[in-house]
Amino acid sequence: MPQAILHPLQQHVSVTMQVNGQTITRTVEARMHLADFLRDVLGLTGSHVGCEHGVCGACTLRIDGAIMRGCLVLAAQLDGASVETIEGLTTGGEFADLQEAFVARNALQCGFCTPGMVMCASELLTRQPNAGREQIREFISGNYCRCTGYEAIVDAIETTAAARSRDGAPRKSA
Numbered sequence: 001m002p003q004a005i006l007h008p009l010q011q012h013v014s015v016t017m018q019v020n021g022q023t024i025t026r027t028v029e030a031r032m033h034l035a036d037f038l039r040d041v042l043g044l045t046g047s048h049v050g051c052e053h054g055v056c057g058a059c060t061l062r063i064d065g066a067i068m069r070g071c072l073v074l075a076a077q078l079d080g081a082s083v084e085t086i087e088g089l090t091t092g093g094e095f096a097d098l099q100e101a102f103v104a105r106n107a108l109q110c111g112f113c114t115p116g117m118v119m120c121a122s123e124l125l126t127r128q129p130n131a132g133r134e135q136i137r138e139f140i141s142g143n144y145c146r147c148t149g150y151e152a153i154v155d156a157i158e159t160t161a162a163a164r165s166r167d168g169a170p171r172k173s174a
Helices: 034-041 086-092 096-104 114-127 133-140 151-167
Strands: 012-019 022-029 060-063 066-069 082-084
Touching (some): 060 114, 096 114, 114 133, 133 151
Antiparallel strands (some): 060 066
């Protein structure tokens, strides 16, 4: 005899997580993706939803310190997790120098890919602070940009890596 199948819309789960350092508890649909939860429930619209298949990288954010695609993770899976969005990292000034380099190098145009690209670039600079152009290209290859042709993005990341190497650490804005 087949088992009864519950309709996904009827399933709700209570989750408590840290979002940008703030503890939040919400009841969410079991099938709601993290990117939608952040945008629609919490009003954190910095992470964009592009392909909804984890391919474009527009929804890249950090979960428990690792970058992930917000469209591939269910909010219900994150009870007890720590989530950092572009808004949280921007407020903390963690990559102010990277943001400044993106502006100076004209590495953003329409801005749709920018939050995910900056999150990815920040991760790269943490893992490989002396990354060269080929390493940068490889690391950001999962983030699509339809406007820039990537040269300006690679320039911005390379510029930031070089400045951090000279300075010894990322600069925070005042």
